[in-house]
Amino acid sequence: MCRIFGYFNASATPHEMRTVAALQRHGGPDATGMSRAPGWGLGNNRLAVVDLDGGEQPYGRGGPVQVVFNGEIYNHEELRRRLEALGHVLPDRCDGSVLPALYLEYGEEFTQHLDGMYALALLDTRGEVPRLLLATDHIGMKPLYYRWDEADRALWFSSELPALLGFAGTGGRLRESALDAYLTTRTPFGSRTMYEDVAVLEPGTTWVCALGGEPRVRRRPADVRDERITQGSSAARQVRHTLRSEVGRLLVADVPVALITSGGLDSSLVTALAAEQGQVHTFNIAYRGAWPFDERHYAREVAERARAVHHQVEIDLVDFPKLLEDTVWHLGQPNSDPIALSTYALFRAVREAGFTVALTGDAADEVFGGYERMRVAAERAAAGADWSTGYLDALSAAPAALRERLYTDAYRAHVATDPALPVSVLQDLLHGPGTVLERVTRFELEHRLPAYHLRRVDHLSMASSVEARVPFCQRSVVALGRALHDHQRIQGGQVKRTLYAAAAGLLPDRVLSRPKQPFTLPVTAMLRPGTSLWAYARDLLTLDRIAASGRLDGRAVDGLFTAQAERPDDTTAQVLWALLVHEVWEEQFRRAARRGTAVGTPPGGTRPLAVAA
Structure with missing residues (x-):
């Protein structure tokens, strides 16, 4: 796990490169590596997780293909054996070391062979002019921010937005409609940020450009549906089997691994499956004093059943102003989910306790249909009633009618010409193929999850040099979720039906039968x-x-x-x-x-x- 940065067909002084590196060193405190030549530069901050003594970046330095990489490749051992059988010599057992050889074998399609989370930049110097390839994982667990200057065909990029601002001239223009986008969807969606000149590479995207040329940008297709699991009770069994396998793979590291355990279904199931592999450490966050929605007793019950070493973290309301300032700085742009503050504090406690990796229960609601707004939308659509107004308001930080009252006349007129959600995305949500629940699930997975949840988890874990791993985002798990019929997600007022069935017998009855509540600040x-x-x-x-x-x-x-x-x-x-x-x-x-x-x-x-x- 690392932080990456660089530029292409552009210039940046050594001071700028050092500044960008320093601004995100919290995400990679173990080493910094750079490679520069006329017209381009690659940089990396390393958080050592696999092969602590190896893993020097850029990978392939001195060769025709160099790569800087942020993430984890969970199938790197299998890829290493395959590449060595083809004659490649790999320098160490670090997961990212397979990337240059993999690209040499498969070209731009090399990402199809990767199982993991990643954002990477690859420089290919074999042709008449260098080519740069950027790529992100299938669901957006590892973000990549960039500034593209169309006139000069110049690019600057970084893993974190505040670090990207270390390149001169970046972030100078606020997107005037950004406040509306923020209040409409709780954080900017899609490729947009709060800045006119800064974008985010969307999930599952490959960006390729020759020095001085125009980029080719391709969104890779989602994994194909697996029809074998769509019938009968086998779905729950297959989900449990797949999750058990993925949790086991994600526990492998050369550093201590912990579990984030909120006390809800998702993180508790991850905890139970992890505990089958041996003793685990669990972390839960709560607030000093008596407040609604306190889940610590559920988390402790899950930890006790799993025979875990349980760590109860507490934060005080008087510390919230400072915590909020730190949280907003690390995110680089506003995210209105109150749990962001707790997420930052929780991962900081994980690191202070000596852990570098933590597994979380994020994304289960998107994959298996867990949100109340999804249930309400499906039920209203089935009754022939309008579902979209309530659903879109549930996504917002301020409902549409309230936004109208909050805006000045001039601002209201301005944002009417620049909608928060891209027209194509909104059209697919409202009128695209599939049932309403299928369209909502597609929207949640492909747009809201990466922008609102995964960037937050990435930035606020790496703020404390912790690698967050997300079993529910694994390609095999997402494919299972996408293959479910509507009634296997939500029916009779029950959400996440298949996931609850998969968890039966693994968790305390009180956790399985408790009312669903959000993991958030009161x-x-x-x-x-x-x-x-x-x-x-x-x-x-x-x-x-x-x-x-x-x-x-x-x-x-x-x-x-x-x-x-x-x-x-x-x-x-x-x-x-x-x-x-x-x-x-x-x-x-x-x-x-x-x-x-x-x-x-x-x-x-x-x-x-x-x-x-």
Whole structure:
């Protein structure tokens, strides 16, 4: 697991390359490697997970193909045996060392042979001019940000957005519709970011360009449906068997591995399957004091059944302002999910306890149909009622009607011409092939999951030099989920029917029968008069600061505070939280740029967390 960066058909000073490396060294503290020549440069920060003494990047340095790589290739041993049988000599047993030889054998299709998570940059110098290939994994577990200058046909790229800003001239133009996109979908979707000149390479994408030429961008097809599992109870058995196999593979590392255990079905099932391989360490996060949605007792019950060493992490509400500033900085753009703050704190505790890898339960809801909004959409569609309005509002940080009231007249007119969701994506969601649940699942997997969840997990784990591994994102598991019929996902008010069936007998009955609840901060209870979070929000979201941008009506925002103080409400609290996160981002990135402060300066440390084993 690493961080990568570089440029192509462009220039960057050694100081810029060092700056970019420094800005994301938290994600790769063990080594830094660079390779440069006229017109191009490749760089890497390494987090050593496999073959701790090997793995020098760029891989293939000095040869015709050089690669910098962020991620894990879980089938690297199989690939190594195949490549060595073909006559290739590989320098070490690091997973990424197979990449140059694999490309030499299979060309641009080499990614089809990779089983894992990755974002990579490959330089091929065999032709008259060098060629650069960028590629991302099938579902977007490892992001890659880039700036493409169409006029000069120049490219700069990096694993993290704040680091990319270390290249001169990057991030100078805010996308004026970005606030609307953020409030509509909780973070920018697709290839867009908050900046006009910065994009994200979408999942399953291969980008190829010759020096000085135009890029070819290709979205690779999703895995083909496996019809063999779509009938009868065999689906649950096959899901359990496949998950057991994948969890076992993802536990393999040359460093200590932990489990994130929230107490819900998804992470608890991963924990139970991991414990079959031997003793595990589990981590759960909670908040000091008495708050709603406290899951620590469920997590402890799962850990006890798994005979795990359990680590209970606690954070204090008084620490939230500093934690939020650190969280927003590492994300590089706003993400309105309150759990982002807890995610950052939890992975920091994992690292402080001595672990470098952690398995999580993320993506099960998208793969197997676990969200309440999916259930409601399917049921309303079956009844012939409108389902899309409620579904889209459930995705948002602020429902459409409330956004209308919050925007100024000028901003409302502007965003009407630049919708938050790309037209093609919205058309597929509303009118594409398949049932409503199939279309919603496709949208959740291909668009919302990578943008909203996986980037957050990647950035906030690597902020503390922890590699997050996601069994539910493995290609074999995703293929099984995609093959399910609607009734195997949701029926009779029950979500994730096949996954619950797969977990039967492996988890405590209380965990299997408990009502589903989100893994999140109890923001409605915490954002109340008298709390430190309320005071912090009031200090940042003042009338003058809100009105200065000309996008939001300051009086309307002030009215949200009044409503929350008098009649606490989940929707109002979520909107205030989202606006607070956006204001923190504005302060750290945009206002800093206008003041001449170095944009992308890492935050300082926070005090140690309370962790009990």
